[in-house]
Amino acid sequence: MSTISAQSVADRAFAPRAAVGLRAEAGFEDRLTQAPLRRIEAKELLFAEGDAASHLYRIETGAIALYTVLNDGRRQIMGFAYPGDLLGLGIKREHDMNAQAIKPTRVRCLSAASLRQAAAKDPALALKLYEALAAELAATRDLLITTGQRSALERVAGFLLAFSRRNDRNGLDPEAFELPMTRTDIGDLLGLTIETVSRTLTKLRSLRVIELPRCHEVRVRNLDALERMAEGAGQEASHASQAI
Amino acid sequence: MSTISAQSVADRAFAPRAAVGLRAEAGFEDRLTQAPLRRIEAKELLFAEGDAASHLYRIETGAIALYTVLNDGRRQIMGFAYPGDLLGLGIKREHDMNAQAIKPTRVRCLSAASLRQAAAKDPALALKLYEALAAELAATRDLLITTGQRSALERVAGFLLAFSRRNDRNGLDPEAFELPMTRTDIGDLLGLTIETVSRTLTKLRSLRVIELPRCHEVRVRNLDALERMAEGAGQEASHASQAI
DNA sequence: CGCCATATTGAATCGATTCAAGAAACGTGG
DNA sequence: CCACGTTTCTTGAATCGATTCAATATGGCG
DSSP: OOOSOHHHHHTTSOHHHHHHHHHHHHHHHHHHHHSOEEEEOTTOEEEOTTSBOOEEEEEEEEEEEEEEEOTTSOEEEEEEEOTTOEEOOOOSSBOSSEEEEEEEEEEEEEEHHHHHHHHHHOHHHHHHHHHHHHHHHHHHHHHHHHHHHOOHHHHHHHHHHHHHHHHHHTTSOTTEEEOOSOHHHHHHHHTOOHHHHHHHHHHHHHTTSEEEEETTEEEESOHHHHHHHHTTOSSSOOOOSSOO | OOOSOHHHHHTTSOHHHHHHHHHHHHHHHHHHHHSOEEEEOTTOEEEOTTSBOOEEEEEEEEEEEEEEEOTTSOEEEEEEEOTTOEEOOOOSSBOSSEEEEEEEEEEEEEEHHHHHHHHHHOHHHHHHHHHHHHHHHHHHHHHHHHHHHOOHHHHHHHHHHHHHHHHHHTTSOTTEEEOOSOHHHHHHHHTOOHHHHHHHHHHHHHTTSEEEEETTEEEESOHHHHHHHHTTOSSSOOOOSSOO
């Protein structure tokens, strides 16, 4: 559910994929370390809808929200990008979304034109970009399942769980993390109002599943319960997985 | 909203993209016309979740639903694929979705392994695959906005509008089309129940926006109104697009 | 310290769902 | 070709989960 995150999808990916990635890694990583670094303040836009899609970005530190806005102001966040994630993978000449930092952020900027040229000559690089795009698609599909099918409790539980799992992958504490975004951001990601997000967090707290020392700080008290709630163990006797 | 459809996204794409596509078109099209044709009955699966992702498919005739099923049976349709659309664009070794024909369908089958090899040597082909994947991502994002932000009326109106526009692109009547899928399918795409889909269609009919000669046959009576409803002109005085 | 953003909580409402009953459409076999 | 059974669709009534509106509370920051 953390979306956009190539890492978050790695969970479900297969070993050979990583192996292929390694060959390309060298050249691509070189390219990135040489790429200019850009600093963005919280709330500043990295790019906006309609801007020329001149660069591919990689988040170094911080976090960025990707979103579109409907003509009446409703906003759908497509995902949050965290360190290591790539932004701007499309093939369009202009961005069709807004990318806004939700905290001070640093990104590496690669020229889209030269990257495209390089990819035409280097199949390993091309494959790497293809994989990154496929990962973004997988993350978007995850979120689609969430907004299309899940209850508020499942959405919020799943959202929190994604932080726990990301921490786990990164060797950090899977039972304590910070929410860098506002309740409004969470709501606009999950298709809920800010009030519902707040109420649902309160409910998880009163169920002793999480603690909220501060409103942007989460401590997981019962990871199993959180996982069950994300899967829809709201109240009903859990339907046997594949039983008839 | 018709999702997955490379065509449906072409609307929003830019001229140079098509130009680039043309060069690759020749080789790719050759490859496809030589590829074996497979016939699938209605309700038959082209592939299922967990199957080896051995092939890339292109729909020749018919229609296919792409979906995932949650452990408790809820189903999210990610999109419908129509003639010309590509299926199986991922990089994973196994499919992470089900592809089920919703009417008798014919598909061309390309070996994923050989295609991958060819793409490594032919940047134009690689770009074509990349574009197709980007189109699928764009379509999925559209659907995410729909399920995340829109009301039942907006969802159904937008869904119908996609058929109208597809017909328009194909030189067919934009005011008459057939719905190849069931109400259940529509509901599982849009994140609504079958009853809500039915009621909403009835509402559009009683508002004289559409006619339903048969339940799988739609005639648009007021395209403007349908477009307005898809954009959220439910009842409120439509907010000026970009006004402050 | 005090202010403005953000977050929480409550009460009333509303849109969509659920449960339930028919109606229509479809396919199949007589 | 019609009758039948089955599936799909429609419609109604009651319910429920999430939203809306409104009133505090909290907290980050100048």
